[in-house]
Amino acid sequence: MSAAGDANALPIGRRLRRNAGRWTLNVGAAAAFIFILLPLIFVTWLSFYQQEIPSFPPTGYSTRWYAEAAANSRFIKAFVLSVQVGFIATAIGLLLALPASIALTRFSFKGRAVINNLLLMPLVIPGIVLGIALYVFQVEAENATDLPIMGSFAGLVFGHTLLVIPWALRLICASLVGFDRTLEEAAQNLGATAITAFRKVTIPAILPGVVAGGMFGFVSSIGNLELSLFLVVPGQTTLPIAILQNLEWKIDPTIAAISVLQILIIVGAMLVTDRFVRISRVV
């Protein structure tokens, strides 16, 4: 018995009403979908305007703003800093989150939930609150140790590492939970040491989770604004801050072109991640 068959047997009035409902639903869904993408579409459109002052309609289209963006040393510097911080924070975050995920999924002990929550905390505390808290902490740490902590590269990396850990932890834990441990035991029965079994059997099996965790961590580091606001010093800003500061002053096609480059990096990272894990299952 098929549902479609039943629907055809319904009186015509009810069938029409059901179709109308379906249409409303689809139109509503399409509207929400477009609305989500609309700002990205507008920014991309603006980046191809010919004239510098963004008035509609454009006098023509051009790709020169991309060349302009590539030649803008302030944005290049900010971009390089963002990528450096993102890479280092992701590497450290993964190194910390991988063993932690193993402990959290394979051992049961008192306080496990507490530690789990502590590690996920940076995603829960609002960025602006954690940002100012880190700033205050750096003030105190610098006063106590006389080390140059304020506005340092290491301080920025430390803050971003806090952001990477929860993403990496969530995704690695998810893949560890789905991993069949008897495979590891089988390897050990065949003579492998615990470490070899882990390296040759477990790591390849959970690699998708590790890659996805790293990607999400990297992407959230690259796009972070609120935390970084408190951790940078003038002359050494990350890309999102450089974009914000420029927009507070004016909007032009150059900033749009830079934004499009950021969008492309994120789309690329997402498509790569999707080859390893279905995105729909991890977010």
Place this chain on the structure above:
Amino acid sequence: MSADAPQRSAALTATTLLGPATFVAALGVIGPMLYLLRYSFNQYDPRELMIETFTLKNYQAFFTNSYFLDAYLTTLRVGLFATAVCLVFGFPLAYVLARSTSRYKNLMIIAVVVPLFVGNAVRAAGWMSFLGSRGLLSVTLMNLGITSGPTDFMYSEGTVILGIIAVNLPYMVLSLQSVLEGINRNLEEAAYSMGARPLTMFRRILLPLALPGVAAGAILTFILAMNAYATPVLLGGPSFRMMAPLVYGQFQLNNWPAAAAIAFILMLTTLLLTMVVSAITRQKFRVT
């Protein structure tokens, strides 16, 4: 060999594995939050910047100053309104995505996820080019003869709400979609075959079952709306005030105690409302 030796070595392994990450998180979260709390009881002084003391003045000043209170109420209003709209507009898209069997489904989900990671400033830039006095909207309205001159749609509460909705909608859609995905389709068909109209089915079957997702999505979008920074700064303009920009503003004025107190008021308000919502949802579950 004692019986608890393996247990002890397991405990040692777990500690070694978990230790470094826990240390970093404790150093980066607990320490800073405690210092921030301590700072919120200090006193600001224009000459010495900060005097170490123990006073509730910063909290008191917040709730007696109309400048701060305005920002507080605006933030609550924007947060609640944006969350309600996200719920209404997010549900259809979440439902269609959850029930989709299209081979482009994953691509559609990526399209919903990508804007999440593109900074809010970038998305605000998109709205700025659309809503400015020389933007597409203003020019189209002029061409249609609806308005006679250029209209600037920027720098209003409505614009900020629009921007925040666009920022938060993906979170709502993803929260709802993950729950709807787990609801058996046959339940819907059963309701229809017994003569329920679509809206009745939605009200009596789908909504109660999706309630955990509704609560999770509403809490998440509300937290994000309350703490929005880039959107109110860029779309609301210099005279529009919400809590997160206020924290940063006080910080830039070097008034750290006030900034710390405002940060805690913001966080506690969010936490309190979140707990109320979860309590109500949990109660609803026990009743039905």
